[in-house]
Amino acid sequence: MTATLPTDVQHALAAIGGRSFSHLFLVACGGSFAVMMAGKYFADRHSPSLPCDIYNGDEFVCRDPVRLGPGTLVVLCSQTGTTAETVRAARHARERGATTIGMTMAADSPLAASVDHVLGYQAAYTTGRPIDSAYSNYGILYMLLAGLFDQRERSALSPDLLVSLGRLQPAIDRAHETFAERFATYAPRFAPRETIYTLSSGASYGAAYSYAICVLMEMQWYGSQAIHADEFFHGPFEVVDEDAAFIVMIGLDETRRLTERARDFLFRFGDRDNMLVLDAAELDLDGMVEEMKPYLVPLILFDTLWRFAYRLAELRDQPMLEGRRYMKKLTDY
Amino acid sequence: MTATLPTDVQHALAAIGGRSFSHLFLVACGGSFAVMMAGKYFADRHSPSLPCDIYNGDEFVCRDPVRLGPGTLVVLCSQTGTTAETVRAARHARERGATTIGMTMAADSPLAASVDHVLGYQAAYTTGRPIDSAYSNYGILYMLLAGLFDQRERSALSPDLLVSLGRLQPAIDRAHETFAERFATYAPRFAPRETIYTLSSGASYGAAYSYAICVLMEMQWYGSQAIHADEFFHGPFEVVDEDAAFIVMIGLDETRRLTERARDFLFRFGDRDNMLVLDAAELDLDGMVEEMKPYLVPLILFDTLWRFAYRLAELRDQPMLEGRRYMKKLTDY
Numbered sequence: 001m002t003a004t005l006p007t008d009v010q011h012a013l014a015a016i017g018g019r020s021f022s023h024l025f026l027v028a029c030g031g032s033f034a035v036m037m038a039g040k041y042f043a044d045r046h047s048p049s050l051p052c053d054i055y056n057g058d059e060f061v062c063r064d065p066v067r068l069g070p071g072t073l074v075v076l077c078s079q080t081g082t083t084a085e086t087v088r089a090a091r092h093a094r095e096r097g098a099t100t101i102g103m104t105m106a107a108d109s110p111l112a113a114s115v116d117h118v119l120g121y122q123a124a125y126t127t128g129r130p131i132d133s134a135y136s137n138y139g140i141l142y143m144l145l146a147g148l149f150d151q152r153e154r155s156a157l158s159p160d161l162l163v164s165l166g167r168l169q170p171a172i173d174r175a176h177e178t179f180a181e182r183f184a185t186y187a188p189r190f191a192p193r194e195t196i197y198t199l200s201s202g203a204s205y206g207a208a209y210s211y212a213i214c215v216l217m218e219m220q221w222y223g224s225q226a227i228h229a230d231e232f233f234h235g236p237f238e239v240v241d242e243d244a245a246f247i248v249m250i251g252l253d254e255t256r257r258l259t260e261r262a263r264d265f266l267f268r269f270g271d272r273d274n275m276l277v278l279d280a281a282e283l284d285l286d287g288m289v290e291e292m293k294p295y296l297v298p299l300i301l302f303d304t305l306w307r308f309a310y311r312l313a314e315l316r317d318q319p320m321l322e323g324r325r326y327m328k329k330l331t332d333y
Numbered sequence: 334m335t336a337t338l339p340t341d342v343q344h345a346l347a348a349i350g351g352r353s354f355s356h357l358f359l360v361a362c363g364g365s366f367a368v369m370m371a372g373k374y375f376a377d378r379h380s381p382s383l384p385c386d387i388y389n390g391d392e393f394v395c396r397d398p399v400r401l402g403p404g405t406l407v408v409l410c411s412q413t414g415t416t417a418e419t420v421r422a423a424r425h426a427r428e429r430g431a432t433t434i435g436m437t438m439a440a441d442s443p444l445a446a447s448v449d450h451v452l453g454y455q456a457a458y459t460t461g462r463p464i465d466s467a468y469s470n471y472g473i474l475y476m477l478l479a480g481l482f483d484q485r486e487r488s489a490l491s492p493d494l495l496v497s498l499g500r501l502q503p504a505i506d507r508a509h510e511t512f513a514e515r516f517a518t519y520a521p522r523f524a525p526r527e528t529i530y531t532l533s534s535g536a537s538y539g540a541a542y543s544y545a546i547c548v549l550m551e552m553q554w555y556g557s558q559a560i561h562a563d564e565f566f567h568g569p570f571e572v573v574d575e576d577a578a579f580i581v582m583i584g585l586d587e588t589r590r591l592t593e594r595a596r597d598f599l600f601r602f603g604d605r606d607n608m609l610v611l612d613a614a615e616l617d618l619d620g621m622v623e624e625m626k627p628y629l630v631p632l633i634l635f636d637t638l639w640r641f642a643y644r645l646a647e648l649r650d651q652p653m654l655e656g657r658r659y660m661k662k663l664t665d666y
Contacts (some may be wrong), residue, residue: 239554
């Protein structure tokens with residue numbers, strides 16, 4: 001029932017054990033960048049000694065933060081291992097003398113060839129086969145960070161994390177059932193729209209970001225934005241009227257009240273029928289350690305929302321992956 | 334011609350001089366948060382010894398990064414000094430033992446009362462009177478950071494910065510002329526739309542963010558998102574068609590090629606008539622020191638784009654500030 005630390009994660013942790021890194025950089029693009037946002041939250045909550053920054057691949061290369069150099073650790077992620085900007089970022093980090101760890105599904109990819117340590121992970125998205133989400137991008141990133149922080153901070157995050165990751169896949173499977181009826185109700189309302197916003201905060205903000213840019217915009221050509229629940233009140237809330245449509249992801253982390261506040265506003269000035277709210281409090285997270293739940297919530301909500309996306313795709317008669325007009329179709333941009 | 338370091342900035346720098354802070358936090362909401370994004374870029378480029386994070390007010394309070402504590406410096410900003418989340422963040426930082434600096438226009442505001450050092454600044458937005466942008470939120474933040482880094486890193490940023498800030502207001506005035514005709518051409522095209530995206534990278538990303546959420550969404554109720562130029566290619570670019578409208582802000586910093594790449598894509602697959610491009614290379618930045626130009630570009634582009642917003646407001650028959658339905662009209666949210 002408890003997840004096992006994969007051999008490659010063990011090896012990477014052994015190799016970096018005892019190194020006193022001065023900075024941690026989490027670097028990726030798009031959906032993988034969104035996973036790094038959750039990693040940053042985890043780092044902010046658990047590592048007093050290791051400052052952490054996240055950047056997308058090309059911003060990292062060009063901005064070239066002056067703190068990057070020998071004695072820093074750079075963790076990168078690309079599903080296929082071919083994302084040009086992320087591969088470039090890995091090479092840039094190595095040139096600067098940093099230690100590099102690359103997460104990818106493809107052990108023979110350019111990213112894998114450009115880093116010191118390669119960590120594999122599973123994704124249903126790419127293979128179409130059922131997976132155990134304990135070993136997904138989120139899961140592997142958390143395993144690495146928990147191991148790293150346990151070494152540095154004398155914390156004991158890893159055992160609780162592995163127990164909780166062991167309960168993740170069943171929790172996701174149950175979540176599909178929990179939200180199925182809601183998705184069936186909301187899909188016909190959302191399908192014909194031009195614009196759907198997502199909204200969240202804290203550990204779950206990345207999931208909202210990924211859903212907005214990689215699912216709604218990329219695969220279904222909706223207008224969108226992932227609105228941070230606090231920033232919502234400093235501009236974006238002015239677009240709310242009876243016709244505005246939002247997907248709200250309420251997590252279990254310390255920022256929960258931010259998203260609850262935004263949800264209350266949306267219910268008050270918008271139409272509830274246009275507000276698809278997924279509250280992690282509705283989930284059955286049986287067997288997970290309380291402190292780890294907030295970090296696993298974004299995986300569950302995001303995974304579940306794929307089902308909603310497929311419903312939209314059907315109603316809009318626009319296939320998900322195959323419906324893209326530029327990505328994976330053009331090569332010269 | 335050279336800008337002068339205001340007395341309050343001098344006092345704050347003298348008070349923190351010699352302190353070896355372990356972390357710098359830049360905290361604000363909405364438009365002020367966007368200014369912090371430029372501050373983060375400046376810190377990343379110039380301070381090897383001081384890690385820096387930016388958060389909006391409530392995310393900072395709830396996330397409560399474990400690195401926050403005595404020996405850390407927290408810089409906050411709120412125009413009116415009344416932004417509840419930012420005031421709360423200042424109090425939270427003090428409770429954690431951090432040194433706090435508050436930037437605000439109101440010396441008698443709750444924010445001013447909640448910080449160790451208060452820095453005043455000027456804003457045309459609030460007073461309606463002409464100002465010298467050297468002493469705007471951006472200008473004061475850069476003065477503070479340059480002074481701080483000069484103390485820590487033995488750099489000499491401040492003299493170059495002050496010379497360049499001294500040339501800022503005339504550069505802004507010239508920029509208005511440079512772009513006036515373009516704004517007149519694009520306003521009737523953009524006014525009737527539902528959605529306008531902004532796009533930028535690096536030091537200018539914050540200006541694109543602020544324009545999307547505080548101007549287009551808040552004051553004119555457009556659908557919008559500030560798309561990062563690299564992230565654009567990992568999802569958002571799929572919404573581009575002949576009808577998509579973008580405002581592209583091309584800066585002079587190290588990330589310039591990212592936004593150029595996105596502009597080229599937009600010209601190729603969109604309609605040029607729907608792409609309002611402001612390229613900082615078109616600006617006359619006479620007298621500024623080369624290295625400082627990239628940091629002052631976002632102020633110039635953002636200030637200039639206000640003129641465009643007023644043109645849109647007129648054509649849409651929706652006044653700018655008075656047109657808001659919730660902000661400054663409701664108090665109970």
